[in-house]
Amino acid sequence: MRVSPVRVAVVQFEPRVGVENLESNAAEVERRLAAAADSGANLIVLPELATTGYVFESREEAYAHAEAVPNGRTVESFATIAAERRVYIVGCVVERDGEKLFDTAVLVGPEGYIGRYRKTHLWNTEKLWFTPGDEGFSVFDTRIGRIGLLVCWDIWFPETARIVAQMGADIICVPTGWVWTPPPLYDESGVCMAAYLTMTAAHSNNVFIATADRIGQERGAGFMGNSLIAGTNGWPIDRIAGPDEDTIIYADIDLTSARTAPIWNQLNDLHRDRRTDLYDQMLGYTGSVPLPR
Amino acid sequence: MRVSPVRVAVVQFEPRVGVENLESNAAEVERRLAAAADSGANLIVLPELATTGYVFESREEAYAHAEAVPNGRTVESFATIAAERRVYIVGCVVERDGEKLFDTAVLVGPEGYIGRYRKTHLWNTEKLWFTPGDEGFSVFDTRIGRIGLLVCWDIWFPETARIVAQMGADIICVPTGWVWTPPPLYDESGVCMAAYLTMTAAHSNNVFIATADRIGQERGAGFMGNSLIAGTNGWPIDRIAGPDEDTIIYADIDLTSARTAPIWNQLNDLHRDRRTDLYDQMLGYTGSVPLPR
Numbered sequence: 001m002r003v004s005p006v007r008v009a010v011v012q013f014e015p016r017v018g019v020e021n022l023e024s025n026a027a028e029v030e031r032r033l034a035a036a037a038d039s040g041a042n043l044i045v046l047p048e049l050a051t052t053g054y055v056f057e058s059r060e061e062a063y064a065h066a067e068a069v070p071n072g073r074t075v076e077s078f079a080t081i082a083a084e085r086r087v088y089i090v091g092c093v094v095e096r097d098g099e100k101l102f103d104t105a106v107l108v109g110p111e112g113y114i115g116r117y118r119k120t121h122l123w124n125t126e127k128l129w130f131t132p133g134d135e136g137f138s139v140f141d142t143r144i145g146r147i148g149l150l151v152c153w154d155i156w157f158p159e160t161a162r163i164v165a166q167m168g169a170d171i172i173c174v175p176t177g178w179v180w181t182p183p184p185l186y187d188e189s190g191v192c193m194a195a196y197l198t199m200t201a202a203h204s205n206n207v208f209i210a211t212a213d214r215i216g217q218e219r220g221a222g223f224m225g226n227s228l229i230a231g232t233n234g235w236p237i238d239r240i241a242g243p244d245e246d247t248i249i250y251a252d253i254d255l256t257s258a259r260t261a262p263i264w265n266q267l268n269d270l271h272r273d274r275r276t277d278l279y280d281q282m283l284g285y286t287g288s289v290p291l292p293r
Numbered sequence: 294m295r296v297s298p299v300r301v302a303v304v305q306f307e308p309r310v311g312v313e314n315l316e317s318n319a320a321e322v323e324r325r326l327a328a329a330a331d332s333g334a335n336l337i338v339l340p341e342l343a344t345t346g347y348v349f350e351s352r353e354e355a356y357a358h359a360e361a362v363p364n365g366r367t368v369e370s371f372a373t374i375a376a377e378r379r380v381y382i383v384g385c386v387v388e389r390d391g392e393k394l395f396d397t398a399v400l401v402g403p404e405g406y407i408g409r410y411r412k413t414h415l416w417n418t419e420k421l422w423f424t425p426g427d428e429g430f431s432v433f434d435t436r437i438g439r440i441g442l443l444v445c446w447d448i449w450f451p452e453t454a455r456i457v458a459q460m461g462a463d464i465i466c467v468p469t470g471w472v473w474t475p476p477p478l479y480d481e482s483g484v485c486m487a488a489y490l491t492m493t494a495a496h497s498n499n500v501f502i503a504t505a506d507r508i509g510q511e512r513g514a515g516f517m518g519n520s521l522i523a524g525t526n527g528w529p530i531d532r533i534a535g536p537d538e539d540t541i542i543y544a545d546i547d548l549t550s551a552r553t554a555p556i557w558n559q560l561n562d563l564h565r566d567r568r569t570d571l572y573d574q575m576l577g578y579t580g581s582v583p584l585p586r
Contacts, residue, residue: 120568120571121566121568122566123561124557124558124559124560124561125558125560127560128560132568136571137571153561156496156497156563157497157563157566157567157568158451158452158455158494158497159451159455159567159568159572162451162452163571163572181557182526182557184526184528187482187528188482189480189481189482193492193493193496193526193527193528196489196492196493196496196527197493197496197497199486199489200486200489200490200493200494201451201493203449203486203489203490204449204450204451204490233475233477233486234486234489235477235480235486264417264474264475265417265418267417267418267420267421268416268417268446270449270450273414273415273450274450274452275413275414275425275450275452278413278429278430278456279452279456
């Protein structure tokens with residue numbers, strides 16, 4: 001196994017919601033994991049809830065799609081594939097823990113289950129069945145580098161990528177299900193705002209970000225595609241996937257390059273230059289009334 | 294004077310460095326302020342250090358371009374114009390305060406001098422002559438709305454727009470001198486990463502951002518143009534200025550729309566949804582070693 005550079009793959013396809021589709025979704029995912037591994041990928045990122053679909057109609061239906069982490073069917077299957085193919089996989093499942101459900105990203109590798117991240121910022125009706133992540137943010141040391149995890153709507157909050165980058169992540173992997181929001185959905189280049197959020201988060205934190213989004217429509221929700229792997233300079237490596245493409249995007253990355261400051265000049269470093277002496281205004285403040293100066 | 298909506302203007306042109314050019318720069322600025330006012334602008338934003346030029350060769354030269362704030366020549370001139378034309382103006386000057394120099398944005402209006410913001414994140418050789426801003430962040434209540442100020446490199450730090458938005462800004466005005474950094478400078482649409490940083494900061498904070506950049510070359514530094522006014526949805530209003538255009542971009546804005554949550558769904562609000570319970574990992578942390586979980 002190469003340590004660095006590594007080949008990263010983000011998988012974009014259309015899962016189907018409904019327990020009757022769990023098996024076929026799993027088969028579709030496994031087929032794409034095999035294809036990515038065949039293409040030399042070392043780290044493969046899947047969309048959010050790729051084996052279950054996303055738009056549940058009730059808390060009861062979400063429960064029916066749930067499993068334990070790490071000892072559930074999907075994560076065990078990922079771990080088996082990761083061991084067989086000597087790859088790292090970032091997936092995302094409906095996690096059940098007692099009575100609670102979480103929207104949970106998982107990282108597995110050749111060595112087995114590595115860790116999870118429970119989505120901390122919940123989008124729309126997710127709030128009706130999921131519990132907001134209660135374990136903080138996650139970065140895992142692996143043989144290929146330090147891998148951070150976020151999920152979808154998290155990227156709208158610049159705090160998330162900042163924290164994960166500061167925790168030492170070389171690459172942030174983001175299973176995603178970007179849904180249509182008020183237009184314009186895309187600019188003239190066919191790129192959505194969420195892709196730009198991804199690019200600017202990579203740029204301003206000097207970190208790689210690999211985002212796997214889904215496509216298609218599900219119970220009235222449309223998904224945006226635009227999966228991408230952003231370099232530490234923010235620009236997409238290879239390309240941004242189209243809105244409807246069933247595809248896999250690859251990037252060959254030297255993860256260690258996320259550990260050096262961008263070579264812009266001798267006086268600046270994006271992390272060192274933070275004015276943490278002033279940022280206490282950010283913490284714990286949730287209102288809209290001007291803060292005292 | 295209209296209260297809201299207002300017409301915002303960002304001025305893009307090429308100042309010239311050197312004390313011999315102070316007068317001609319001032320005249321160029323005044324000509325554009327008059328043009329914007331003639332076009333009905335209520336709030337006009339100028340580039341960073343528009344009356345002095347930017348690339349100083351020494352601390353001594355920076356001193357020679359400096360003045361007191363608010364009782365210096367440039368700010369007094371802005372205030373006179375603002376009173377005569379009944380407009381708000383955001384400018385940016387080399388401020389001298391005792392032995393210290395600051396890269397200072399100022400806000401003046403029909404009522405006179407309103408306030409200043411001393412740039413908190415210094416770029417490259419600015420560190421050799423300017424003192425980092427020591428007065429925190431600034432949002433000012435005016436008759437047309439709440440106006441926040443940032444300067445140029447600040448926007449690379451997502452904390453800055455976050456704080457200013459949380460302080461209640463309806464619009465953040467950003468005098469800017471974006472210099473060439475390692476390529477790619479622009480994408481295929483002719484848009485630079487800094488413009489995307491501006492757009493995503495507007496989007497994720499539900500705030501307007503009006504950024505006036507300069508153009509041209511100065512002592513080996515090239516400037517990017519790309520001045521823009523981003524809507525609360527992040528997308529540019531009107532258009533993003535070209536890299537070399539001498540121009541003014543306008544947008545008619547209802548500033549009060551920054552005070553409502555984006556109408557995406559009934560369950561999300563970009564500010565309310567912040568996980569401030571988890572963000573303490575951000576504060577005061579400046580190293581690169583993983584934080585404890």
